[in-house]
Amino acid sequence: xxxxxxxxxxxxxxxxxxxxxxxxxxxxxxxxxxxxxxxxxxxxxxxxxxxxxxxxxxxxxxxxxxxxxxxxxxxxxxxxxxxxxxxxxxxxxxxxxxxxxxxxxxxxxxxxxxx
Amino acid sequence: xxxxxxxxxxxxxxxxxxxxxxxxxxxxxxxxxxxxxxxxxxxxxxxxxxxxxxxxxxxxxxxxxxxxxxxxxxxxxxxxxxxxxxxxxxxxxxxxxxxxxxxxxxxxxxxxxx
Numbered sequence: 001x002x003x004x005x006x007x008x009x010x011x012x013x014x015x016x017x018x019x020x021x022x023x024x025x026x027x028x029x030x031x032x033x034x035x036x037x038x039x040x041x042x043x044x045x046x047x048x049x050x051x052x053x054x055x056x057x058x059x060x061x062x063x064x065x066x067x068x069x070x071x072x073x074x075x076x077x078x079x080x081x082x083x084x085x086x087x088x089x090x091x092x093x094x095x096x097x098x099x100x101x102x103x104x105x106x107x108x109x110x111x112x113x114x115x
Numbered sequence: 116x117x118x119x120x121x122x123x124x125x126x127x128x129x130x131x132x133x134x135x136x137x138x139x140x141x142x143x144x145x146x147x148x149x150x151x152x153x154x155x156x157x158x159x160x161x162x163x164x165x166x167x168x169x170x171x172x173x174x175x176x177x178x179x180x181x182x183x184x185x186x187x188x189x190x191x192x193x194x195x196x197x198x199x200x201x202x203x204x205x206x207x208x209x210x211x212x213x214x215x216x217x218x219x220x221x222x223x224x225x226x227x228x229x
Binding site: 004007029031033035040041042043045049050058066088090092094096099102103105106107108109 | 146150157158159160161164166184204206209211215216217218219220221222
């Protein structure tokens with residue numbers, strides 16, 4: 001099992017450029033999420049998905065789009081990059097049994113800098 | 116809404132010292148509670164968890180007990196090592212369709228000196 005994989009590991013963008021951060025998991029987890037991590041602010045939820053074809057906004061969705069066409073993949077698209085989107089981005093997957101929430105499995109992160 | 120409040124850091128301890136990192140939460144119903152650890156340059160990984168009141172999670176010498184009466188989930192370790200230096204996050208998740216997303220505290224940076 002590779003677990004949760006993310007590409008790229010590092011990326012530098014210019015303001016206004018667009019890009020897609022890739023995320024894949026091979027654990028057949030139903031839930032997938034995107035978080036951003038900024039110093040002193042913990043992790044903030046951007047978007048999440050409860051299954052293929054179903055996505056919802058999190059705490060800080062503006063400037064980001066997601067789609068989930070398969071159970072395995074959950075890409076995050078930055079439409080027009082801004083310096084405020086400089087951050088470390090983590091993808092995570094999870095599962096539940098009888099409705100009880102279980103732990104998140106995190107990818108290694110993508111460090112994004114927008115100049 | 117849901118929230119998690121962690122003890123502010125950074126925390127610096129000498130090797131073999133006792134560690135406590137406080138965590139309290141606000142949530143309706145019966146959330147699951149977690150401690151995650153993040154080593155430099157890596158993603159978060161689960162350290163321990165508890166899914167119902169009075170459960171004790173434990174792993175690698177760390178422990179935390181789910182206290183519903185005080186809405187707390189404090190992390191403890193009796194004797195820390197240099198290798199425990201990392202950022203620790205307290206988190207919760209709710210059952211049902213919200214089970215796939217978590218609410219995190221701001222993180223506490225622990226440095227252990229030899």
